[in-house]
Amino acid sequence: MKRVKHKKDRIVLDTSLFVNPEIRNDFGDSPTEAIKGFITLAEKIPELEFFMPSSIFNELMNFVDRRKVPGRMLALIHQKSPSKHEMNCPAIFLYELIEDIRDRVNKGLRIAEKAVRDSGSKDERETIQSMRKNYRVALREGIIDSKEDVDLILLAKELDALLVTVDHGAIKWAEKLGIRWLLPDRFKDYLLSFLEDES
């Protein structure tokens, strides 16, 4: 059966697809190879348009040799920030964000107090290292905690795109905003399905 022609679907990509070793192996052995592998496959799929917030693109460039990234990538993956000064978000999000942060801030304080109490009986350096780890987990995990995360979410919303990310915070907000999302470990299968369709 022939596929009905739709408007091009849009995809917003996070770095994890190329950087996270477990995932990028679908496309290549290193971030640079993964980018090349992705380009080769994606160029065969005219039904899809790919986007990446500029902030995320810059993050990705820290993992690769800029000079070895083919110019075709710049044509294939559009770098674009969300129109952050024009877009709105539901006010209820402010409540959720602030309540969430409040809980985390309190948790952070409990962790710090415990560390001070532990420091009498344990090595200072170890105590601080373990506290740092626990503190970061408590305050950051599962939350949108960087402007890069907000860029991903808002760009996907603005473009009505499919968001490909492994970030729990971004996925949680995608759910709230009705944004379609896909874990990167299924992304190669997703892309291949377009090629099967055409055969």
Place this chain on the structure above:
Amino acid sequence: MKRVKHKKDRIVLDTSLFVNPEIRNDFGDSPTEAIKGFITLAEKIPELEFFMPSSIFNELMNFVDRRKVPGRMLALIHQKSPSKHEMNCPAIFLYELIEDIRDRVNKGLRIAEKAVRDSGSKDERETIQSMRKNYRVALREGIIDSKEDVDLILLAKELDALLVTVDHGAIKWAEKLGIRWLLPDRFKDYLLSFLEDES
């Protein structure tokens, strides 16, 4: 000169007006007396309508003997939550909030690390107390950090009202959103100006 009749202006009140000792003395010696003093004055000003988010009203009720609050207060100060499921906020706020929180979270960790280091040479209880204080200041001051704060800001926005508050976080956001605000220590003078006008 006779004042031109305008539509009633609206005022959103924070608890500080009645609770903060330095300010409430303009109206009465205790929170309950301050409420009564305010009512007596405000009832003479038909040009103004007063509002308080329900969450803020409940906060205020913790400071007074509920039974001694005159029923006229319920008629004079409308209790109303903002229409938080209908309202939007500019997406750029998400960025500002998240960047601000990120900085504070890092500061909190530095404070905790310092406390662990200090704990070798100082009393544990004192170290923890001083850490708590510094941590709270670093993570909360000047930021909107509770749903009550968001209620104040959104209600003032929704009603296009004058916000009377001493809270730095709320004032900062009022500035961003084009909300008029007034420090409570000038509020009695503000009210009295309406009476002078009529004489």
